[in-house]
Amino acid sequence: LRATAPMEAGADVWVADKDQAWVRAVVETLTTSASSLKATVRIEATGKSVELESPLEPDGGGARDIKMRNSGIPGDGDTPAEAPPAEGALRLSGVGLDDLIGLTHLHEPAILHVLCLRYASNIIYTYTGPILLAVNPFQRIDGLYSTELLQKYYLAGLLRSQGVDEQDPLPPHVFATADAAYRSMIDASADYSEGDEGADAMNQSVLVSGESGAGKTETAKVIMRYLSIVGREMKRHHGSSSSMASSPHRKARSGAGAAAAAAASSAASASSPGTPLSPGQGAFSTSHMEHATTGAASVEERILKSNPILETFGNARTVRNENSSRFGKFIALQFDDDGQLVGSRIQTYLLEKVRIVSQSDGERNYHAFYQLLAGTPAEQLAEWGLGKPKDHHYTNQSSTTGLTGHSDAELREETEEALTTMGFSEEQRLGVWRTVAALLHLGNVTFQGDEEAEVDPATAESAERAAALLGVSEPDLAKVLTHKRLEVGGKTMFKCLTPADATTARDALCKQVYGRLFEWLVARVNDSIRHDDDTSSFIGVLDIFGFESFLVNSFEQLCINYTNEKLQQHFNDFVFRLEQEEYDREGIDWADIEFPDNQDILGLIEDKRPPGLLALLDETCIMPKADDGSFADKARDTHSSSSRFSVSRMQQSRRQFAIRHYAGEVVYTADGFCDKNKDSIPAEAAELVAASTFAVTASFFEPTPEEAKAAEEEAAAAAKSQGRGRRRGGGMSKTVSTQFRSQLQSLMTVVRATSPHYIRCIKPNSKAVPKVMERLSLVQQLRCNGVLEAVRVSRLGYPVRLPHDAFLARYACLLPRAQAAAGKPPPPQSQPAERGIWLLSNLGALEDGSFQVGKTKIFFRKGCYDAIEKQRTSVLRSAAVRLQAAARRFVYRSRFLAAREAAVVLQCAVRSRLARKQLRLLQENRAAVTVQRIARGFTRRLAFLRYRSAVVSL
Ligand SMILES: Nc1ncnc2c1ncn2[C@@H]1O[C@H](COP(=O)(O)OP(=O)(O)OP(=O)(O)O)[C@@H](O)[C@H]1O
Ligand SMILES: [Mg+2]
Numbered sequence: 001l002r003a004t005a006p007m008e009a010g011a012d013v014w015v016a017d018k019d020q021a022w023v024r025a026v027v028e029t030l031t032t033s034a035s036s037l038k039a040t041v042r043i044e045a046t047g048k049s050v051e052l053e054s055p056l057e058p059d060g061g062g063a064r065d066i067k068m069r070n071s072g073i074p075g076d077g078d079t080p081a082e083a084p085p086a087e088g089a090l091r092l093s094g095v096g097l098d099d100l101i102g103l104t105h106l107h108e109p110a111i112l113h114v115l116c117l118r119y120a121s122n123i124i125y126t127y128t129g130p131i132l133l134a135v136n137p138f139q140r141i142d143g144l145y146s147t148e149l150l151q152k153y154y155l156a157g158l159l160r161s162q163g164v165d166e167q168d169p170l171p172p173h174v175f176a177t178a179d180a181a182y183r184s185m186i187d188a189s190a191d192y193s194e195g196d197e198g199a200d201a202m203n204q205s206v207l208v209s210g211e212s213g214a215g216k217t218e219t220a221k222v223i224m225r226y227l228s229i230v231g232r233e234m235k236r237h238h239g240s241s242s243s244m245a246s247s248p249h250r251k252a253r254s255g256a257g258a259a260a261a262a263a264a265s266s267a268a269s270a271s272s273p274g275t276p277l278s279p280g281q282g283a284f285s286t287s288h289m290e291h292a293t294t295g296a297a298s299v300e301e302r303i304l305k306s307n308p309i310l311e312t313f314g315n316a317r318t319v320r321n322e323n324s325s326r327f328g329k330f331i332a333l334q335f336d337d338d339g340q341l342v343g344s345r346i347q348t349y350l351l352e353k354v355r356i357v358s359q360s361d362g363e364r365n366y367h368a369f370y371q372l373l374a375g376t377p378a379e380q381l382a383e384w385g386l387g388k389p390k391d392h393h394y395t396n397q398s399s400t401t402g403l404t405g406h407s408d409a410e411l412r413e414e415t416e417e418a419l420t421t422m423g424f425s426e427e428q429r430l431g432v433w434r435t436v437a438a439l440l441h442l443g444n445v446t447f448q449g450d451e452e453a454e455v456d457p458a459t460a461e462s463a464e465r466a467a468a469l470l471g472v473s474e475p476d477l478a479k480v481l482t483h484k485r486l487e488v489g490g491k492t493m494f495k496c497l498t499p500a501d502a503t504t505a506r507d508a509l510c511k512q513v514y515g516r517l518f519e520w521l522v523a524r525v526n527d528s529i530r531h532d533d534d535t536s537s538f539i540g541v542l543d544i545f546g547f548e549s550f551l552v553n554s555f556e557q558l559c560i561n562y563t564n565e566k567l568q569q570h571f572n573d574f575v576f577r578l579e580q581e582e583y584d585r586e587g588i589d590w591a592d593i594e595f596p597d598n599q600d601i602l603g604l605i606e607d608k609r610p611p612g613l614l615a616l617l618d619e620t621c622i623m624p625k626a627d628d629g630s631f632a633d634k635a636r637d638t639h640s641s642s643s644r645f646s647v648s649r650m651q652q653s654r655r656q657f658a659i660r661h662y663a664g665e666v667v668y669t670a671d672g673f674c675d676k677n678k679d680s681i682p683a684e685a686a687e688l689v690a691a692s693t694f695a696v697t698a699s700f701f702e703p704t705p706e707e708a709k710a711a712e713e714e715a716a717a718a719a720k721s722q723g724r725g726r727r728r729g730g731g732m733s734k735t736v737s738t739q740f741r742s743q744l745q746s747l748m749t750v751v752r753a754t755s756p757h758y759i760r761c762i763k764p765n766s767k768a769v770p771k772v773m774e775r776l777s778l779v780q781q782l783r784c785n786g787v788l789e790a791v792r793v794s795r796l797g798y799p800v801r802l803p804h805d806a807f808l809a810r811y812a813c814l815l816p817r818a819q820a821a822a823g824k825p826p827p828p829q830s831q832p833a834e835r836g837i838w839l840l841s842n843l844g845a846l847e848d849g850s851f852q853v854g855k856t857k858i859f860f861r862k863g864c865y866d867a868i869e870k871q872r873t874s875v876l877r878s879a880a881v882r883l884q885a886a887a888r889r890f891v892y893r894s895r896f897l898a899a900r901e902a903a904v905v906l907q908c909a910v911r912s913r914l915a916r917k918q919l920r921l922l923q924e925n926r927a928a929v930t931v932q933r934i935a936r937g938f939t940r941r942l943a944f945l946r947y948r949s950a951v952v953s954l
Contacts, residue, residue, distance in 0.1 A: 010521025014048065014109035015041055021775040022109035027052070036901050041665035098172050099127040108638075108790050109781060119764060125172040126786055131576060131758040134175050139770035145222060150175055154230060157183045163511055172758065178226040181206055181539045185341050188755075191535055196853040205540040205754040207567060209785055210761030211767060212545070213321035218302060219761055220305060220331070222544040227333050227539060228300040231341025271493050297421045299529065305332065305418040306525045312415040313518050314348070316355055320766070322403055323531035326352040326366070327518075328544035328563070330747055334531045335538065343531025347523050349544065349743055350559055350736075353679065356514045357443065357507040358718070359398045366514075367411065370402075372436045384437045385465045392508070394443035423528045431696025435517050438469030439510045445481070446747060453482045453502035470513075471692035480685040481505050481514050505685070512681045513689060516700035540754060546761075549666045549888045555676040558613070558668055559740055561661055562605045566748055568786050569598050574756055575790055579797065586854025590797060595734040596789075598662050601644050605659075606741055610638060617677050621735055630657050632670040648840050663784040677735045684851040710734065760785040798852065804832035807858045811839060813875045818842035840864075841924065844873060 009030050014022040025041035025178040028049060032038075095117050096102070104352060111128065115135060120128055124135045124144075140913055156170050157179035170176060178462055181204040188202035206223055208216045212546060219498045297305070312322065325941055328349035336342045373381070389395035404410070419429050444462035455463050455478050467474035469484040521922045535670045547564040548557045556830050584589040606612045611619065620631040632647075632655040639645040651657060655670040690701035703711060704808040762781050782788050798946040808829075815826060822842040827834040836858050840851055850864035860868075884924065 004923075013041060014107075014113075015052070016900060017777070019778045022112055024113075036369070057686070064088045065261060075482055095121050095123065097126075098169075098793075099129070099228050101127070101129040102520075108779060108782065108788060111776060111787070111791070112779055115762070115778065117773065119773050120771070121773075123171070125174065127172045128791065130575070131760055131787060131790060132172055132174065133760050133762060133787065133814050134174060134210075134215060134219055135762045135764050135773075136213070137770055138764070138768050145175075145225075148716070149173070150226065150229065153179050153226075161187055162220055165403075165723050172223050172802055175226055177206060177759060178223040179230070181223075181755075182227060182339070184272075184536050184755050185335065185539060189337065189339075199778055202537040202782050203540070203754040204757065205536075205542060205751050206757045206763060207542045207544075207571075207751070208759045209421060209542075209544060209546045209564070211320075211548070211763055211781060211784070212318065212324050213766075214546070214761035214763040214781070216543045216761050217311075217315075217323070217325050217491065219542045219759055223541050224304060224307070224331065224333065228303060228341055231333070231335055232298075232300050257351075297423075299343060300533075302422055302529045305421045305631060306331075306346060306529060307346070308411075308418040309521060309525060310346070310348070312367045312411070313521055314351060314366065316366045316401060317400065318357075319360075319362045321768075322406075323367075325543065325545075326355060328542075330540055330542045330544075330750075332538040332540040336531075336533075336536050337701075342533075342536055344520055344529045345538075346526055346529075347519070347743070347747070349563075349747075350556070351518050351555065353515050354512040356439070356511050357394060361398045362400050364396055364400055367408070368415075368436050369440060370408040371412035371415060372433055372440070374408035375410075375416075376433065378934055384469065385461075386437055386440060392440040392444060392555060393805045404416055418846055422525055424524065426697055428524070431694055432517065432521065434469050434694070435513065435697055435700070438466050439514060439923065441466035441469065447482065447499035449499055449504075451498055451694065452496040453499040454478070455482070468823045469695035470689060471697050472688050476688055480682065480688050485682060485684045505681070508679075509682045509689075511679070512686070513700065515679075540750065542751070545941050547661070547663045549664060549784070553666050554671070555673045557666065558605070558673075561736070562602075562614075562668060563744060564663070564856070565598055565601050565605070565661060567743055570603060570748065570751060570756070571758065571786060571790065572596060572598070583797075583854075583859075586857055586859070588798070588852045588859055596662075596792075600642070601659065604639055604642055604644050604767065614641075614741055617673055617737055622673050623679050626674065628670040628673050631673055635670075660787055662786065665764050679736045698906060794838065797861075798864050800860040800865040801854075801857045802860075803857050804836055805852075807836055808832055808839075811872060813879070814839060814843060814868070814871055817871070817875060840868070841943065843868060 009027050011027045012293065013025050013027055015025045017023045024044040026038045026044065028042050030037070030039050035738060037054045040049050042049050047589060053091060088694060093112075097114050097118075100106060100111055100114060103114075115126060115133065117137050118124070119137075122137065124137050124140050124141070126133045126135075137144075154172060156166060157176075173781075185202050185204050204707075206220075207774075208219050209221075210216050221264065310327075311325070314327045315323050315325050330347045330349075332345040332347075333341060334343040334345065355363075355365060363372065369392075370389060373386055373395070376386070378385075386392075390403040395401060404413075415895035416429065417434070417917045424432075441462045445459045445466065446456045448456045463478060464474045467477040479494075482497055482505075484497055484501075484505075486493045486495055544567075545560045547558050550557065580590060582588075606614055616634045616638060617631055620626040620634060623630075635657055636647045640647070643875065645657065646660075647657045651667065656667050658665050658667045658672070686701055690698055692698040762778060762785070763776045764778065766777065783828055788928075802948055818839050818841075819825060821844060822838070826838050833853050833855075837853050840853075840858075850861045852859045857893070
C-alpha cells in the first residue's frame with residue numbers, strides 16, 4: 001500500500017503496527033533532507049513518540065509516496081510503517097458511514113477503522129461501493145432479520161422501483177442486496193418481452209465469498225429466505241392487487257404506495273420473526289412455510305429444505321467452522337414472469353472427498369456419519385451392526401466427535417424431515433443411510449499379507465457387512481479391493497495389490513461412493529425443485545470458498561484460488577464497466593485509463609497452449625510413470641519466465657512452486673496433486689457398485705446425462721484413434737481439474753450473463769466469539785477478498801471526485817491565488833463548472849489531463865488532487881500563521897497597554913508622593929525660615945529696644 005498526502009506537522013496519520021495493523025498517530029515534527037524524509041509521530045493510544053524515516057523520491061507535482069521504516073515501535077523491527085492520512089472527521093462519523101466509498105481517503109486503515117467502529121456497535125453491514133461487507137456477528141442481533149425489517153426493506157425497494165425518492169435511505173443490509181437483485185430482475189423483465197434480445201439482463205447473481213466461518217452460507221440462506229418470501233407474496237398479491245404484479249410489464253403505475261404497503265405487510269405477516277442462528281442446519285426458521293401448504297410441500301418450502309440436506313452431506317466440523325461447507329454451490333432461484341418463485345437449480349463444486357477417509361484432530365467427517373450413528377433407531381443400528389463414532393475408522397481418527405450446542409440426533413430428524421419434504425421416497429432415504437453405513441464398515445476393513453493383500457480375517461465381518469449394505473457380494477468386493485484388472489494383449493488379467501495399495505483402493509472406493517452419493521442427492525433435489533420452463537428468469541446465489549493461503553497449499557487450494565481469480569476477473573470487468581458508465585454519465589473522456597487484468601494468472605493456470613498448470617497436470621496424470629515431482633518440474637520448465645510464477649531452489653527441492661495471485665503470493669506443494677486430480681477408481685470397482693442389488697445404490701453410478709454425452713463423444717473419438725492412449729471406464733477418465741475447469745467455465749458463462757451483486761463476508765475472529773475483532777486478520781481478509789483490489793480499481797483513473805459545489809467550497813481559499821495568477825476575476829458562482837476549471841487552470845503546475853470536469857463532479861488524478869490539497873494546506877497554513885500573528889500581536893499589545901497603564905498609575909502615585917514629600921520639605925523650610933525670621937526679629941527687636949531704652953536712659 002502506498003499513501004500519498006501532503007503531510008504536515010500536526011497531521012493525523014495511520015502508522016503500521018504489528019499487532020493492531022494500523023494505529024492512529026499525530027505528526028509531531030517533519031524534517032526533509034536531500035535524501036530522506038524523517039518524521040516523529042506520537043501514537044495516540046500509548047502517547048509514545050516514534051521515529052519514522054523514508055527515502056525521499058523526487059517529488060512529482062506534489063504527490064509524495066510515503067513508505068517509511070519504523071525504528072521506534074518496540075519489537076517492530078523492520079515492519080514498514082506507512083503514514084496515509086487519517087481524516088479527523090472519520091473518528092466522529094465512522095459509525096454512521098454506510099458507504100466507505102464516501103471517504104475522501106479510501107485506504108486500508110480507514111476501512112479497518114470504520115469497520116471496527118461499526119462492528120463494536122453491532123452494525124455488521126457496510127457498503128464499499130458496489131460491495132456489501134458483512135462481518136459475522138457470531139451472535140444473534142436483535143431484530144437484524146426480523147419481519148419488520150424485512151418488510152421495511154421490501155417496501156423501500158418497491159417504492160424506489162416506482163420512482164419514489166427515499167427521504168432516509170435504509171442502512172446497508174443483506175435484505176437490501178437481495179431486494180436490489182429482485183427489483184432489478186423485475187424491472188428488467190418489465191423492459192423486455194419474451195424472446196427479446198437482452199432479456200438475459202433480467203437474470204441476477206449474488207456472489208457471496210469470504211473465508212471459512214465468515215458467514216457465507218448463513219448470508220446465502222438469508223437471501224434465499226428473503227427471495228422465497230417476496231417471491232411467494234408476489235403471487236398472492238398478484239391475485240388480489242391490480243397495481244403490483246399485473247402482467248409481465250408490471251412496473252406499478254398508480255396507487256403504488258398503498259399496494260406496496262399491503263404487499264409488504266402480507267409478506268411480513270407470513271414470515272417468521274428473526275430466529276436465533278444456529279451453527280447447525282436451517283439456521284433460519286422456515287416455520288412460516290409450514291402452514292402454507294397442506295399435502296405436497298410448496299416450492300419455497302422445498303427450496304429452503306435443500307439447505308439441511310446439502311449441509312448434512314456436504315458440511316463438516318472443521319477447526320475454523322463447526323458447520324463448514326466443504327463444497328461450493330450456485331443456487332439459481334427461478335422466477336416466473338409474475339416475479340413468483342417457481343423453482344431452483346443447484347450446482348455444486350468440488351466436494352472435499354479426502355475428509356471421508358481422514359480427518360485431522362479437532363475436525364470431523366461429514367455430519368451425515370454422526371447423524372447416522374446418533375439418530376438411527378436402535379434396532380436399525382443393530383441390524384446394520386453400527387457402533388459409536390469411536391468404533392469406526394472413518395469417525396475415530398479425531399478426538400472430536402460431537403458438536404457444541406447441537407445434537408446430531410436432532411439434526412438427523414431435521415435431515416429426515418427435509419428429505420421427506422423434498423419428496424425422497426422411503427426406499428431412497430433408507431438407501432442413502434444404508435450407503436453411509438456401508439462406508440463406515442468399509443473403512444474398518446484392513447488388509448494383511450506381505451506383498452499380496454488379503455482382507456484381514458479380524459475385519460472380515462466389516463467386509464461382509466459393507467458388501468451386504470452396498471448390495472454386492474463380499475468376494476467380489478474383496479477382489480476389487482485387493483486386485484487390479486489389467487488388459488494385456490486383449491486378455492484380462494488380475495494383479496494382486498500390496499496391503500498398502502489395497503488400503504488406498506478401499507479409501508478411493510469410499511471417496512468415490514460418497515462423492516457419487518452426494519451428486520445423486522443434489523440431482524434428486526434438483527429434480528424436486530427445478531423449474532424446467534426456459535422462459536423464467538433467475539437470481540443465482542453463489543456460496544463459494546474464498547481465497548485460501550495456508551502453510552501447506554495443495555491441489556484444492558489451487559482450484560479454489562483459480563476460482564477466485566476467475567471471480568476477481570469478472571469483478572474487475574464489472575467495476576470497470578461501472579466506472580465507464582460513471583465517466584460516460586459525466587461526459588468524461590476515459591480512453592487512456594488502464595484497468596488491471598489478471599488474465600495472465602488465469603492463462604498460467606488454465607491455458608491449453610502453452611499448457612497451463614492444469615493441462616500440465618492432466619498430461620502428467622496420463623503418463624504411466626509420472627508423479628507429483630515430474631509435474632512440479634514440468635510446471636517450472638514451462639512457466640519459469642512468467643512474472644506470476646516462481647520457484648526458488650529451496651522450493652524446487654520440496655516440489656513447491658509459487659503463484660503471485662491478486663491477493664498475494666501462494667506457495668503450492670505438488671505432493672498429492674496427481675492422485676487428487678485422477679480421483680478415479682478402477683472401472684471394475686465402479687462396475688461392481690453399479691451392479692448393486694439395491695436400485696438406489698446402483699443408481700449412484702448411473703452416468704448423468706452430461707456424462708453419458710461425454711462418454712459417447714469419447715467413445716467416438718476413441719474409435720477414430722482406435723482407442724490409443726485412452727483408459728477404460730467412460731466418464732471416469734475425466735480428471736478432476738478438467739471437470740472443474742469446465743464447471744467453472746459454465747459458471748462464469750452464467751454469471752457473466754447476469755447483473756452481479758457482491759457480498760464479501762468477513763470473519764472477525766478465529767474463536768467464533770461475538771464482539772472480538774482481530775484487526776490483523778481483518779486486514780488480511782480485506783486483501784484476500786478483493787475489497788482492497790476493488791477499491792484500487794475504482795480509484796484508478798480519476799480516484800478522487802467531488803461534486804462541483806463541494807469542490808468550490810473546499811478550495812475557495814485558493815481563489816485569490818488563482819486570481820493573482822490569472823490577473824482577472826473568476827467566473828461567477830452561478831457557473832460552478834467554469835469556475836472550477838478556471839480555478840484549477842490557474843493554480844499552476846497541474847499536468848495536462850490531471851483533472852477533468854464532468855457534468856456534476858470534478859475528477860482528479862491522484863497527483864493533481866495531492867497538488868491542490870498541498871496548495872490548500874499551504875494557503876491555510878499561511879492564513880493560520882497570519883491569524884496566529886494577529887492574535888499574538890493583539891494579546892501582547894493588550895498586555896503591553898495594560899502594563900503601561902499600570903506603570904503610569906504607579907509612576908503617578910510615586911511621583912505625587914515624592915512631590916508631596918518635597919513640598920512638605922519646602923513648606924517646613926519656609927516655616928523654619930519664617931520662625932527663624934520672627935524669632936530673630938523678636939530677639940533683635942528686643943535687643944534693640946533694650947539698647948534703645950538703655951541709650952535713652954543714659
Ligand atoms: N448473520 C449472522 N448472524 C449470526 N451468526 C452468524 C451469521 N452469519 C454466520 N453466523 C455464525 O457463524 C457460523 C459460520 O457461518 P457459515 O457457516 O455461514 O460460514 P461459511 O462462510 O459458510 O464458512 P465455510 O466456508 O466454512 O462454509 C454460523 O454457523 C453462525 O453461527
Ligand atoms: Mg459455508
